Amino acid sequence: MLSVTRKIVHIDMDAFYASVEQRDNPELRGKPIAVGGGANRGVTTTASYEARKFGVRSAMPGYKAKQLCPQLIFVPPRFNVYQQVSREIRGIFERYTDLIEPLSLDEAFLDVTINKKQIPYGMEVAQEIMDCVHAETGLTCSAGVSYCKFLAKIASDFKKPNGLTVITPRRAEAFIAALPIKDFFGVGKVTAKKMYGMGIQTGADLKTHSRIELIKAFGKRGDFYYNIVRGIDDRPVNAHRIRKSLGVERTLEKDLSTQEEITPILLGIIDKFCERLQKADNYGRTITLKLKTSDFQTLTRSYSKSYYIKNKEDITQIAMTLLEENMTAFDKIRLIGLTASNLKKEQDGTIDGQLSFDWE
Numbered sequence: 001m002l003s004v005t006r007k008i009v010h011i012d013m014d015a016f017y018a019s020v021e022q023r024d025n026p027e028l029r030g031k032p033i034a035v036g037g038g039a040n041r042g043v044t045t046t047a048s049y050e051a052r053k054f055g056v057r058s059a060m061p062g063y064k065a066k067q068l069c070p071q072l073i074f075v076p077p078r079f080n081v082y083q084q085v086s087r088e089i090r091g092i093f094e095r096y097t098d099l100i101e102p103l104s105l106d107e108a109f110l111d112v113t114i115n116k117k118q119i120p121y122g123m124e125v126a127q128e129i130m131d132c133v134h135a136e137t138g139l140t141c142s143a144g145v146s147y148c149k150f151l152a153k154i155a156s157d158f159k160k161p162n163g164l165t166v167i168t169p170r171r172a173e174a175f176i177a178a179l180p181i182k183d184f185f186g187v188g189k190v191t192a193k194k195m196y197g198m199g200i201q202t203g204a205d206l207k208t209h210s211r212i213e214l215i216k217a218f219g220k221r222g223d224f225y226y227n228i229v230r231g232i233d234d235r236p237v238n239a240h241r242i243r244k245s246l247g248v249e250r251t252l253e254k255d256l257s258t259q260e261e262i263t264p265i266l267l268g269i270i271d272k273f274c275e276r277l278q279k280a281d282n283y284g285r286t287i288t289l290k291l292k293t294s295d296f297q298t299l300t301r302s303y304s305k306s307y308y309i310k311n312k313e314d315i316t317q318i319a320m321t322l323l324e325e326n327m328t329a330f331d332k333i334r335l336i337g338l339t340a341s342n343l344k345k346e347q348d349g350t351i352d353g354q355l356s357f358d359w360e
């Protein structure tokens with residue numbers, strides 16, 4: 001059988017939210033900034049490269065970021081602007097291919113094996129896209145090019161910011177062997193920890209384990225790890241990724257423990273949640289309440305109906321009942337959220353992520 005080597009490009013914007021803020025406010029340029037994480041409780045969404053030198057990272061509590069970098073400037077997020085930029089870069093991608101799989105607002109896989117400009121090299125497509133993104137949005141991105149998604153994704157991270165990395169089939173195995181396991185796309189924190197326990201630090205270590213061993217340790221995913229460490233990844237670029245949930249969540253200003261304290265916050269979330277469903281014109285048969293405890297445990301509790309839950313009274317009643325029934329499951333919480341799943345419209349090529357908002 002004739003097999004054609006695919007050309008996959010992965011594009012990822014550099015320090016996305018922070019770069020947009022620095023672009024739109026010259027006073028922030030060249031300075032260490034964090035988006036979100038203001039006041040004392042919020043969590044930063046991302047940090048400018050100037051702030052990263054101090055160790056400031058995504059998802060870091062604001063107070064910790066400030067400790068690491070006392071001159072850090074906190075900037076409130078502007079999600080509508082990030083969404084607009086996301087649409088602009090998507091417009092650029094569409095000049096080359098319709099096979100686009102967005103992973104979040106700022107990154108996407110593109111299959112350019114056959115592309116609208118008939119450019120023979122994936123690298124050339126990636127370079128053109130990087131140039132267009134810069135010329136048209138004033139922002140930089142990084143690109144990875146390879147024959148599969150796994151390697152394209154890893155490649156885009158290799159020379160950030162504004163970097164372009166190509167991993168050819170010939171270089172793939174050596175590249176993967178040297179790669180720390182924590183940088184594997186598809187290996188989360190929990191899996192990485194388990195792998196460390198098995199003496200696996202790098203791709204080379206992972207490769208010493210048999211398929212059976214990996215399946216025993218990681219179930220079905222073991223098979224996936226066995227393949228990717230050998231550079232085998234046939235997953236197609238899926239232009240119609242299925243959106244499975246839609247939701248809203250909020251990090252609290254201080255940890256809360258009583259139902260009296262939590263109820264008004266939950267009511268606010270219900271308002272936003274209903275607005276969001278209406279705007280998306282999408283509704284779910286399942287509503288999930290998500291609570292993150294002060295010691296960072298995540299609790300999720302769901303309730304399903306046989307019909308799509310649209311009505312605000314219904315949603316309020318479900319959310320309140322889920323809260324009430326689970327008041328004994330935690331001591332204090334630091335985050336609360338609501339999600340709709342089993343959605344009416346699960347087929348959706350665009351993605352706008354889980355909207356999380358910090359008001360401070």
Ligand code: TTP
Nearest residue numbers: 012013014015016017018045046058059106160
């Ligand atoms: P990333 O692409 O992971 O990060 P980044 O673009 O800020 O930086 P890099 O140059 O390393 O790619 O995420 C894209 C945006 O998503 C980021 O700017 C902010 C948001 N985000 C969060 O809100 N919370 C998170 O925990 C992470 C990782 C990202």
Ligand code: MG
Nearest residue numbers: 012013014106
């Ligand atoms: Mg990025």
